[in-house]
Ligand code: HEM
């Protein structure tokens with residue numbers, strides 16, 4: 001259902017730059033709109049480049065195909081890693097921060113020129129970095145652990161980009177503060193609150209990034225020598241923290257998509273906010289799992305960090321894992337879909353790209369990324385898979401199946417609305433989340449299986465053909481099967497990813513102009529336009545909310561968790577290391 005609304009009276013002194021969105025009723029500040037579009041385009045271009053490289057990589061790690069020669073492979077992995085994990089994700093996130101601090105608050109953007117400056121800085125940084133990695137001057141990947149080093153321009157590019165992102169995150173905080181004051185907002189909408197936690201984590205994390213990358217730049221110039229252990233610790237304070245930003249941003253998208261697609265409201269907003277605070281507290285918890293084969297950290301540090309602290313951080317995610325489906329269920333039930341345990345789920349808008357993306361992301365993240373993450377974060381179990389392709393499988397479940405798919409879902413709404421064009425190729429958009437998700441499941445399955453069989457990550461060849469002593473133990477039929485699955489999954493996933501790029505490019509450049517863009521079915525926009533909104537929100541009824549279906553799903557999830565835990569420990573017991 002679309003919610004047509006008459007434009008509100010213009011606001012204060014900035015009225016000439018506001019327009020009323022005819023679909024959601026938000027007051028959109030036009031300079032912010034242009035910036036959001038800039039970030040969306042930069043993000044999608046990064047995704048397109050990263051995806052092209054991904055195809056080459058999948059076809060190389062498919063052992064029977066092994067498309068690229070070794071040197072090219074490392075070039076491509078280095079570029080893919082930084083373009084995807086840093087440029088696609090962060091361009092999108094800064095765009096989302098600008099969206100959250102303006103549109104979602106009906107507010108203006110302070111310092112528009114400043115915003116353009118840091119946005120262009122990010123673009124310059126990204127182009128510089130990609131030029132060095134693609135030209136083969138930074139084949140040591142974005143981690144470049146000393147004594148390895150990349151070309152100085154690689155670090156210059158990343159640092160420029162990071163300074164831009166740091167300005168963007170701080171700008172968001174300032175902008176929210178000004179909006180709160182100017183518009184007398186007492187309580188931030190949940191999505192903006194979630195983005196605020198993401199921005200705070202971003203500021204903290206990027207400062208650690210500077211502490212790692214600036215000395216690395218000086219080392220690449222030959223001016224200083226960096227201690228590898230110190231570098232790795234600082235690097236992972238940055239690298240792990242960065243994933244908490246993605247986590248908070250992804251969950252923010254989930255809440256936004258739940259509201260947009262079925263008009264869901266959190267069943268207990270205070271609890272959801274508390275869960276975001278847990279993410280804040282948990283910034284560096286668990287970062288030790290990256291260092292579990294390093295000689296530096298002591299035994300107590302490792303054990304405390306990879307058990308109690310990790311479980312505390314996990315609590316926040318478990319709260320969201322209940323809260324999101326419970327919100328969907330109670331909204332659906334309030335609309336009359338009350339039949340049985342799962343009638344609400346059967347009658348959900350599965351044919352809408354936003355809802356499809358929400359579910360693919362939510363289920364994929366919970367069942368695969370979350371569970372594998374907790375297992376791998378457990379010190380003893382980590383030893384089974386450390387530095388193998390299993391790790392790559394895990395983080396393609398978190399940051400691709402989880403975060404990337406959620407971002408794509410949000411883009412299906414935000415991009416047409418800010419570009420003021422109809423969503424192009426809606427039929428392709430409809431199948432896109434499923435095709436991408438299905439391909440990713442195969443890719444992740446192949447990566448995890450190959451890793452479990454011992455295939456190292458960041459390695460061109462499982463039989464170490466180029467090393468002085470080649471090792472043939474990994475060249476088994478099972479390994480061939482696992483890498484075939486990886487290869488085919490990669491092809492399907494990249495096809496699904498290119499459909500997204502196609503839909504976005506077609507929308508932004510060729511979509512039909514409209515002041516009421518067609519974006520598919522829109523659920524009731526829950527409280528979207530602020531307290532004065534005249535949009536009706538489904539009431540959870542006088543009896544509070546009801547979610548027997550969600551409660552059942554939660555127990556299925558917990559059972560899956562327990563089974564995987566037992567299976568992992570059984571595997572450990574079989575190793576013969578005596579640490580079962
Ligand atoms: C959709 C298709 C994708 C495919 C087929 C794919 C495939 C791969 C493969 C095969 C590797 C492993 C290389 C190795 O260790 O030998 C890899 C690494 C990686 N991928 Fe992807 N990927 C995809 C999308 C993404 C996305 C969307 C992101 C980020 C949001 C991402 C982030 C990364 C990162 C950070 C690495 C690690 C690079 C390194 O080790 O330095 N990938 N990918």
Ligand SMILES: [Cu+2]
Pocket residue numbers: 239240243286287289290
């Ligand atoms: Cu981590």
